[in-house]
Amino acid sequence: MVVLNMDGVADMPVRDGVKKPLVGVIDDGTKTVRFVIYEAERSEELAAYQLDKTEVQPQEGWYEQDPMEILNHIRTCSENAIGQLTELGYSKEDIVTLGITNQRETTIAWDKFTGEPLHPAIAWNDIRTDSTVDAILAKVPDRNKNYLKSISGLPISPYFSALKMRWLKDNIKAVRRASRDKRLLFGTVDSWIVWNLTGGPQGGLHITDVTNASRTLLMDLETLNWDPMLCRLFGIHRDSLPQIRSSSELYGVVKDGSILDGIRLSGILGNQQAALVGQNCLLAGQAKNTYRSGCFLLYNTGQRRVQSTHGLITTVAYKLGPDAPAVYALEGSIAVAGGAMKFLRDNLKLINDVVNETEHIAGQVFSTGDVYFVPAFSGLYAPYWRKDARGIICGLTAFTTKNHIIRAALEAVCFQTRDILEAMNKDCGMPLSKLHVDGKMSSNDLLMQIQADLTGIPVLRAHSWDMGALGAAVVAGHCAGVWGVERWRHHATPADTFLPTTTDDDRNVRYTKWKMAVQRSLGWATTKKSITMTEERYKLLASIPATLYIMGSFAMLVVSKMLKNS
Numbered sequence: 082m083v084v085l086n087m088d089g090v091a092d093m094p095v096r097d098g099v100k101k102p103l104v105g106v107i108d109d110g111t112k113t114v115r116f117v118i119y120e121a122e123r124s125e126e127l128a129a130y131q132l133d134k135t136e137v138q139p140q141e142g143w144y145e146q147d148p149m150e151i152l153n154h155i156r157t158c159s160e161n162a163i164g165q166l167t168e169l170g171y172s173k174e175d176i177v178t179l180g181i182t183n184q185r186e187t188t189i190a191w192d193k194f195t196g197e198p199l200h201p202a203i204a205w206n207d208i209r210t211d212s213t214v215d216a217i218l219a220k221v222p223d224r225n226k227n228y229l230k231s232i233s234g235l236p237i238s239p240y241f242s243a244l245k246m247r248w249l250k251d252n253i254k255a256v257r258r259a260s261r262d263k264r265l266l267f268g269t270v271d272s273w274i275v276w277n278l279t280g281g282p283q284g285g286l287h288i289t290d291v292t293n294a295s296r297t298l299l300m301d302l303e304t305l306n307w308d309p310m311l312c313r314l315f316g317i318h319r320d321s322l323p324q325i326r327s328s329s330e331l332y333g334v335v336k337d338g339s340i341l342d343g344i345r346l347s348g349i350l351g352n353q354q355a356a357l358v359g360q361n362c363l364l365a366g367q368a369k370n371t372y373r374s375g376c377f378l379l380y381n382t383g384q385r386r387v388q389s390t391h392g393l394i395t396t397v398a399y400k401l402g403p404d405a406p407a408v409y410a411l412e413g414s415i416a417v418a419g420g421a422m423k424f425l426r427d428n429l430k431l432i433n434d435v436v437n438e439t440e441h442i443a444g445q446v447f448s449t450g451d452v453y454f455v456p457a458f459s460g461l462y463a464p465y466w467r468k469d470a471r472g473i474i475c476g477l478t479a480f481t482t483k484n485h486i487i488r489a490a491l492e493a494v495c496f497q498t499r500d501i502l503e504a505m506n507k508d509c510g511m512p513l514s515k516l517h518v519d520g521k522m523s524s525n526d527l528l529m530q531i532q533a534d535l536t537g538i539p540v541l542r543a544h545s546w547d548m549g550a551l552g553a554a555v556v557a558g559h560c561a562g563v564w565g566v567e568r569w570r571h572h573a574t575p576a577d578t579f580l581p582t583t584t585d586d587d588r589n590v591r592y593t594k595w596k597m598a599v600q601r602s603l604g605w606a607t608t609k610k611s612i613t614m615t616e617e618r619y620k621l622l623a624s625i626p627a628t629l630y631i632m633g634s635f636a637m638l639v640v641s642k643m644l645k646n647s
């Protein structure tokens with residue numbers, strides 16, 4: 082609708098003729114940085130700008146990112162998105178607050194006084210800490226990878242930040258030196274962004290929110306504080322860790338000389354928790370699955386911390402203010418979903434274009450012809466937590482074509498989701514009756530239909546694929562008083578519905594075969610010592626003290642646990 086102003090001249094097209102407060106969101110994903118602007122209480126994006134990040138894979142299983150590139154991309158994206166506002170009748174001044182949502186677990190170490198990163202960010206899916214995990218497990222009763230789960234909610238896995246921090250201290254001289262000189266700051270990407278946005282070396286806030294902290298293996302899920310025993314165990318000094326805050330409160334104001342200068346910061350959520358909020362799964366018993374490079378299914382358990390006995394993670398879903406109670410979730414994390422499509426494109430060259438070809442090519446066959454593809458490129462996450470698994474394609478015959486293999490890669494995403502759902506249903510005792518989905522990969526209709534067929538429940542696809550940015554806008558707007566979470570709770574998220582078309586028998590037969598394929602993928606990889614890139618790293622990796630240190634700490638932990646239980 083075009084509005085006439087007092088002079089009878091058409092104003093810029095503000096939606097519905099009513100100017101609303103705006104909420105900006107910084108969305109740092111594994112592959113992209115986005116800046117998105119929403120009108121308060123509206124779920125469609127008003128303006129957005131996105132840039133791809135440089136992928137750095139220095140060696141097999143290592144994934145690094147450039148922390149400075151993240152900051153530069155935030156500047157460019159925010160300038161461009163805010164630039165679009167003028168055409169829409171808004172200006173930067175209409176942005177009342179900012180939220181941040183980010184890839185979780187990815188870890189950065191930097192210098193408190195210079196602001197310089199001391200190493201590239203180690204990404205969540207990096208498995209260089211494999212041998213550190215082994216050294217730890219060797220000292221745990223029964224090599225129990227769930228030994229720390231009752232405190233942190235997490236299994237011992239290279240996925241989580243504490244192992245990455247330990248690796249940085251053991252292998253990077255600059256990190257050790259900074260630690261010795263009390264200049265070392267650690268953080269997940271949210272911490273890095275906030276610290277830089279709020280002044281950096283000149284008084285930047287070193288904070289994180291509970292959802293990100295709950296992915297480090299250092300936080301006690303009950304107290305929502307860093308756990309002294311876990312910090313000791315991993316050798317991470319509390320002074321180098323950020324302060325843990327809620328997901329929705331006034332943290333501070335941007336002071337970095339950028340276009341965002343002067344805007345308040347009032348929301349932080351890890352991206353999968355943000356998608357749970359964006360999908361409006363705010364009641365216990367509601368769940369969402371986000372299909373991106375990886376795939377993450379979160380089930381809201383309300384204020385109950387459900388301890389999974391079937392391979393899921395317990396994590397903080399959100400905490401809407403310093404005095405609000407924490408809401409928890411059970412999570413099933415899948416390391417490779419859309420990533421398998423990229424593998425088919427870049428490594429096997431079976432397709433040229435993921436978005437435009439996969440659905441079409443896989444749709445040309447009615448089944449995979451009994452081919453199963455387990456994309457365990459760096460091991461398997463939930464519910465298996467097997468870092469020794471490796472990818473397999475099995476069931477090949479002389480009739481197999483690339484169509485079958487591509488279809489099997491799509492099915493793999495759905496079977497992995499079923500693995501998670503089976504575990505969730507057992508942990509929660511109540512089978513999920515429908516699944517809310519989002520993420521770029523969910524735009525694939527065939528994938529969504531296969532998902533409904535293999536799980537036997539309706540799949541409800543959100544109209545916007547980026548529910549994470551929306552969730553961060555909700556929590557930031559909630560604190561700023563422009564986006565009531567209570568009202569949001571009653572907001573119906575528009576969705577496309579995919580209904581199951583298979584019988585129980587049919588899906589169960591196929592699922593049994595999938596489980597056989599998974600079994601065949603296990604135990605393939607032998608742990609390699611991390612082979613480092615520099616002479617310094619070579620020497621340090623071979624050095625025993627770091628490993629001894631961890632083993633010693635573990636011995637202490639075992640003893641202290643025994644004393645606690647006696």
Ligand SMILES: Nc1ncnc2c1ncn2[C@@H]1O[C@H](COP(=O)(O)OP(=O)(O)O)[C@@H](O)[C@H]1O
Pocket residue numbers: 110111112113372373374375418419420421422423435436437439440520521522523524525
């Ligand atoms: N239509 C589609 N069919 C199959 N896979 C898709 C489709 N669209 C996107 N993907 C896959 O989904 C992933 C999208 O990831 P993206 O949303 O960019 O998030 P991330 O930051 O996790 O990489 C990519 O790995 C891509 O291969």
Ligand SMILES: O=P(O)(O)OC[C@H](O)CO
Pocket residue numbers: 109110111112183184185186205351352353373374375
């Ligand atoms: O790859 P993304 O950006 O969808 O997010 C990754 C997850 O947060 C990892 O836990």
